Structure formats: structure tokens, C-alpha cells
Amino acid sequence: MNTALVWFRRDLRLADNPALSAALAAHECIVPVYVHAPHEEAPWSPGGASRWWLHHSLNSLDRDLRARGSALHVQDGDSLAKLRDLVVATGARAVYWNRVYEPAAIARDVDIKQALRDVGIDAKSFNAALLCEPWEIATASNGPYRVFTPYWRNLRARLQPHPPLPAPKRIPTASAATSTIDALGLLPRIRWDAGFDAAWQPGEAGAEAALQRFLDEAIGDYASARDVPSLAGTSRLSPHLHFGEIAPMRIAWELEQARCGGKESFLRELGWREFSHHLLFHFPHSAERNLNPAFDAYPWAPAAPRQVRRWQRGRTGIPIVDAGMRELWATGWMHNRVRMLVASFLTKNLRQHWLVGARWFWDTLVDADLANNTQGWQWTAGTGADAAPYFRIFNPVTQSERFDPDGAYVRRWVPELSAIDARSIHRPWTDPATLRRCGYPMPMIDLAASRGAALAGYDAVRHKN
Ligand code: FAD
Numbered sequence: 001m002n003t004a005l006v007w008f009r010r011d012l013r014l015a016d017n018p019a020l021s022a023a024l025a026a027h028e029c030i031v032p033v034y035v036h037a038p039h040e041e042a043p044w045s046p047g048g049a050s051r052w053w054l055h056h057s058l059n060s061l062d063r064d065l066r067a068r069g070s071a072l073h074v075q076d077g078d079s080l081a082k083l084r085d086l087v088v089a090t091g092a093r094a095v096y097w098n099r100v101y102e103p104a105a106i107a108r109d110v111d112i113k114q115a116l117r118d119v120g121i122d123a124k125s126f127n128a129a130l131l132c133e134p135w136e137i138a139t140a141s142n143g144p145y146r147v148f149t150p151y152w153r154n155l156r157a158r159l160q161p162h163p164p165l166p167a168p169k170r171i172p173t174a175s176a177a178t179s180t181i182d183a184l185g186l187l188p189r190i191r192w193d194a195g196f197d198a199a200w201q202p203g204e205a206g207a208e209a210a211l212q213r214f215l216d217e218a219i220g221d222y223a224s225a226r227d228v229p230s231l232a233g234t235s236r237l238s239p240h241l242h243f244g245e246i247a248p249m250r251i252a253w254e255l256e257q258a259r260c261g262g263k264e265s266f267l268r269e270l271g272w273r274e275f276s277h278h279l280l281f282h283f284p285h286s287a288e289r290n291l292n293p294a295f296d297a298y299p300w301a302p303a304a305p306r307q308v309r310r311w312q313r314g315r316t317g318i319p320i321v322d323a324g325m326r327e328l329w330a331t332g333w334m335h336n337r338v339r340m341l342v343a344s345f346l347t348k349n350l351r352q353h354w355l356v357g358a359r360w361f362w363d364t365l366v367d368a369d370l371a372n373n374t375q376g377w378q379w380t381a382g383t384g385a386d387a388a389p390y391f392r393i394f395n396p397v398t399q400s401e402r403f404d405p406d407g408a409y410v411r412r413w414v415p416e417l418s419a420i421d422a423r424s425i426h427r428p429w430t431d432p433a434t435l436r437r438c439g440y441p442m443p444m445i446d447l448a449a450s451r452g453a454a455l456a457g458y459d460a461v462r463h464k465n
Helices: 018-026 048-066 079-090 103-118 148-158 194-199 204-225 238-242 248-257 263-282 293-297 305-313 319-331 336-349 354-364 370-381 396-403 408-413 432-438 447-462
Strands: 003-008 029-036 073-076 094-098 122-126
Touching: 003 018, 003 079, 018 029, 018 094, 018 122, 029 048, 029 079, 048 204, 048 354, 073 079, 079 103, 103 122, 148 263, 194 319, 204 238, 204 248, 204 263, 248 263, 263 370, 293 447, 305 319, 305 336, 305 354, 319 336, 319 354, 319 396, 319 408, 336 354, 336 370, 336 396, 336 447, 354 370
Parallel strands: 003 029, 003 094, 029 073, 094 122
Antiparallel strands: none
């Protein structure tokens, strides 16, 4: 039997999967395999919310494979060792996979490809996760981009969406899999995930449903509704994209077929995802260090675990910030506008290092993604590429008045404020007696004074820029 392994990683889908399609075209038999190796992703091994998603997404993939006569081989250990064992056990001649673009994964995969080839096993990798390989787009001087708009102009001009590859109808498989997804222990021991089941459907079918809902109900108004956190105005495709349950090219193709407004605006957001991957690929140190080294001189406030804890728990006393942090805790997701506000509050008002926030998001987001998370935090902190200028500090009160005018979002996530009228809900501290009755805290920090301190800190950086 001419057999190949298909090594699933961040491509947990059967349709539009180039590694799977190529393997099926060239081999009679396929062995689908997933190797759980979080130590190989350190220090960014999947956090709690990501592991929850992974558990359900692997189960979904396994079910879809079984419906086609196959099943997922689940392994736990070192990737290379497990792949080698399986190659020997099945007599496979080749290993196929789709690329992951994070620094630790790139280093590992380069080694694995070489090690397999050294023993005569063919190793082939494909792009299933990006509209464009990070190395294919370069500035006029052949360097990486650091500014989004020219990057996007370049990528947009060359983007030619193509139709997705169909899911295989049958997947001939060499040997019976013993699936042990439960044994990986991905679900939390203390079950904090109750709200997740109601909010999400991990897996390829869930990704498809999210895309269809978005195309049917939200794409037309996307350009304006995407900033309003009380509306279901965005796609909520981020965890599906992160785990590769759907490809961005597939989405771009559907957008091209659709006749409606909002398309360019939505495509541009996928462009931000591409840009984030471009940045992480070319500046791999940026997951831990300031992309703009001038900020190495920034006087962050000393570590303040108690303050950070209040931020994490949604008890800062700033309603929109608390609403966002509670939405995150309850559902594993937070609206993009609110992500910017809570990140600005932590890095500018509390002057805590952006990594403190990036690590909390890493553990609590179902869409935690090294490229997007790093870029989101560095952009908001002002330390990144194309960053918001440091002196532009979000005012969470005016932002709340503007993007949550009737307070619907705050009311949903901070129910103790639900009786407060729309005018006061964004700044409830103006009526301390009511606030006390609600059991909601006074603001933990003076917004104007802390803004001033953040700006003063910026002086230390300005002359290095
Ligand atoms: P939509 O508006 O429907 O956008 C469609 C897709 O485009 C998203 O699914 C996402 O893949 C991509 N996208 C949208 N906005 C951005 C953006 N600003 N940067 C990069 N890609 C984007 N996104 C993650 O996927 N994972 C993260 O870990 C993450 N961390 C973030 C941290 C901070 C501090 C900030 C400010 C943003 C972060 N984002 C992250 C980006 C953004 O908030 C989410 O992608 C978006 O809210 C997901 O919701 P959606 O799928 O409904 O987005």
C-alpha cells in the first residue's frame, strides 16, 4: 500500500485542505494524525480557553473523518518521535502538513522536514492559513512592511481569490486509529467553561455556520456595525480562523461572489490578520519584546498584581472596561473595540507592561493567536508597527458614550449597573450613593491624572524615536 501521513495542526478541516488533498491525490492510503506537543510551542503553549476549543475541534475533525471511513490518530509527545513511530508502524512513505507561521513552530518544522528526508521519507508542506505567504510581500527596497496601509495595498492588488477545494468524499485509511482526545486532558478540571458551550460551535461545521450567518445577516452593515459591541455586527470567525477550521482564501472567495456592501471593509480586517503574521514572521522577537526599541526606555509602573487582578476580574470601576473583561471571562471572546479599550486602560492608565495583558488574553481567549495578539497589544500600547501614537490614549468614558450610547453592552455584562440611565451609565461614579447601592466599585484610578502620567512617561521615549 502506498501510504502517507497527514499531520493535522492548525488546519482542523477536511474541505479546502491542501495537504490532505495533495496526499489523497498521490497515495492510496492516508493516516490522519494529530500530535499534542504543547511543550514545543513554549512559552506560548495553548492557554485554558484555547485548550477547550482544541478539545472540541479535534472531536469534530475525528467525527468528520469517521464519516468518511477514516479516523484521527491522536498522539501525545514529541512531534518528530511520534511521526517517526507512525511512519514505521504504517509503512508510510511521505508526511504532508500545512504550515504554521509562529517562530517556535517554524524552527521545529524545519528540523522535522530535514529529519524525515534524511531517512528517505518525503515531507511536503503547504499554505492553508494565509492569503499570502509572509515572505511573498515586500517593500520596494525588498524588506518587510512596518506600516499597514501600503502593506495592504500591495496584498490587495495581488489577491485573486480562488474557489475552495472540496472535502474528500472518502478517505481510505491504512490502520484503525485509537482516538484518545479525552486522554489529552484539554478540558478544564474546574469547569469555568459553562458559558462557552452556549457561545460557540468549534469545528468545521461551526465555522461554516458562522460564515453563513455573517454573510446572511451582518456583512451589509459591517463597516458601521463592526464598532458597536452590543451588536452581532462582526463575524466571530476568529477562533475558527485560528484553528484553521476555515481558510481566509475561502472567505475571500465567498465575499467575491456576494453582492453586498461591507466586503472591502471586512477584507481589510482579514488584511490585518495577514499583516500580523507578516510582522511576526519577520520580527519573531516581537512576541516578547517591543517592536519599536525606543520603548525599551519607557518607564512602566512597577508590577501591581492587585490592580491587575481587578482588571482581570472586571472590577476596575470603569464600566466599559469591566464589561469587556467579563465578556472575555464568560465567553472566551471580546469585541475588538473593547479589546482596544481594556488594553489601553492596562498599558496607559495603569502603565502595566503590554505583556501582562497579552499573557492574560493568551489564557482566556478562544481565539488566542500569537500573531494577532502580539500585534493587537503592541499596537494599542504604542510599541508596535504602525502603532497608535502613544499620546493618543483612549478615553474609556467617551468611547463608551460613542460606541455603546444606550449602555446596552455595559448592562449585559455589568448587570449591577442595569438600572442606571443611559446618560450616567458610562460614568456612574458621579452618583456615589447609587453606586454603593449597586455594589459597584468607584474607579480604581483617576483617568485624567493617569493619562498625564502616561504622557510624561512618553517623554522618556520621544527623543529616542
Ligand atoms: P471580524 O471583525 O469579523 O474580522 C474578521 C477576521 O479578521 C477576524 O476573525 C480576525 O481573524 C481578523 N481580524 C479582525 N480584526 C483584526 C485585527 N485588529 N488584527 C488582526 N486580525 C484581525 N485577534 C485574534 O484573532 N486573536 C487574538 O489573540 C487577538 N488579540 C487581540 C488583542 C488586542 C489587544 C486587540 C486590540 C486585538 C486582538 N485581536 C485578536 C484582533 C481582533 O480583536 C479580533 O480578531 C476580532 O475581534 C475577532 O472578532 P471577529 O472574528 O468577529 O472579527
